[in-house]
Amino acid sequence: MKRLPVYFLFLLGLVSCQSAEELKKEQYYVEGYQLYTTNCANCHQDDGKGMANLYPSLTASSQTSDAAKMACLIKNGTVLTTSDTLATRRPMPASKKLTELEIAEIITYVKTKWGNDSVYTSIETVAEALRNCPVKKIRDLRSDKSPSPF
Numbered sequence: 001m002k003r004l005p006v007y008f009l010f011l012l013g014l015v016s017c018q019s020a021e022e023l024k025k026e027q028y029y030v031e032g033y034q035l036y037t038t039n040c041a042n043c044h045q046d047d048g049k050g051m052a053n054l055y056p057s058l059t060a061s062s063q064t065s066d067a068a069k070m071a072c073l074i075k076n077g078t079v080l081t082t083s084d085t086l087a088t089r090r091p092m093p094a095s096k097k098l099t100e101l102e103i104a105e106i107i108t109y110v111k112t113k114w115g116n117d118s119v120y121t122s123i124e125t126v127a128e129a130l131r132n133c134p135v136k137k138i139r140d141l142r143s144d145k146s147p148s149p150f
């Protein structure tokens with residue numbers, strides 16, 4: 001019986017650790033929801049289902065599970081390969097103004113809401129991803145004189 005208090009303290013420690021993590025996730029989710037509404041819902045819609053052939057659905061996207069890819073996509077926009085032209089592929093524009101924190105919050109929202117992911121995406125994850133993004137950008141194709149879609 002003497003051991004009970006120690007055991008109890010240990011359990012208490014576990015519970016409070018978990019709720020600090022939970023709290024952070026909830027903060028990111030709420031902030032992410034606001035940011036998604038202003039920065040993404042225009043195209044991908046509030047329900048994340050996108051719009052016909054114009055904007056892909058985020059609810060059934062395999063990319064939604066990859067935080068690093070999503071971070072690069074949000075910050076830099078679509079990376080087009082040499083076989084893409086602006087006439088055949090509608091690119092996603094870059095959101096240069098979003099900070100690493102804001103991107104982490106948006107990804108946490110998208111992944112929690114539609115990616116069946118229960119872990120929040122940290123600023124560190126986003127910072128690391130952004131250091132390693134692929135480099136080819138939409139502007140590399142601008143020389144083909146296609147009208148800009150934006």
Ligand code: HEC
Nearest residue numbers: 039040043054055056061062063064070074078090091092
């Ligand atoms: C101007 C319209 C527009 C806005 C605003 C926009 N997107 Fe996109 N998004 C697109 C288009 C178009 C694609 C498809 C790009 C492609 O296939 O190259 C896309 C693709 C994606 C994908 C990959 C989906 C897949 O399965 O290929 C994700 C994830 C995504 N967007 C998330 C976001 C988030 C998060 C935001 C807000 C920060 C955002 N988008 C803002 C137009 C937009």
